[in-house]
Amino acid sequence: MTVTQRRGRKIMMSPGEVSAFLTTQRTCRVATVSADGAPHVSALWFLWDGSALWLYSVVRSRRWADLRRDPRVAIVIDTGEEYDSLRGVELSGTVEFVGEIPRTGELCAELDSVETLFARKNFGLDAMPHDGRHAWARLRPEKIVSWDFRKLGEL
Structure with missing residues (x-):
């Protein structure tokens, strides 16, 4: 994970702080580009695995x-x-699609730990409940920008 940030260095999070923050949060806002070029933003649960952000999205959605x-x-x-x-x-960066679309639970080594962690974090379950409506996209970020205004008091 590369953290490069020019402005706001005094309030940026360290790589460890970024990882801890992303691990404890549940909801993100995903910005995509629509067919007509207009931006589209939607909320979604996610999982951070320490180096990639995993999105579990409905495949019949504008976002997907x-x-x-x-x-x-x-x-x-x-x-x-x-x-x-x-x-x-x-x-920010480019997502990759992992597993079958839609996800029905076929064996996929890349998703074993991701689905276990996601199910525990968001559903309180030990196994992922597959509904045949969702699929996985992985973002290995090309750019990460962070801010923690609580650090302003330290300056």
Whole structure:
């Protein structure tokens, strides 16, 4: 994972802080490019595995259609209500599709640990409940930008 950031170095998170933040958060906002070139943003649960962000999306969605046509994506995960408590991470790059589409649970070594962790984190289950409506996309970020306004008090 490469963390490069020019502006805001004083409030950027360290790689360890980024990983810890992404591991504990549940919801991201995924920005895609629609067929007409317009941006589209939607919320989605995700999993961070330490080097990649995994998206489990309904395949009959505008988001999925956008990604299949143009796999470039920007994703934001953030939290905080007051200005001095805002923190977040923006990841961007190109997604790859992993496993069958839609996912029905066929053996896929790349998804074994991902599905176990996702099921525990989001459903409180030890195994992924496959509904034949979702599929996996993996983002190995090309760029990561972070901010933690709580650090402003330290300056």
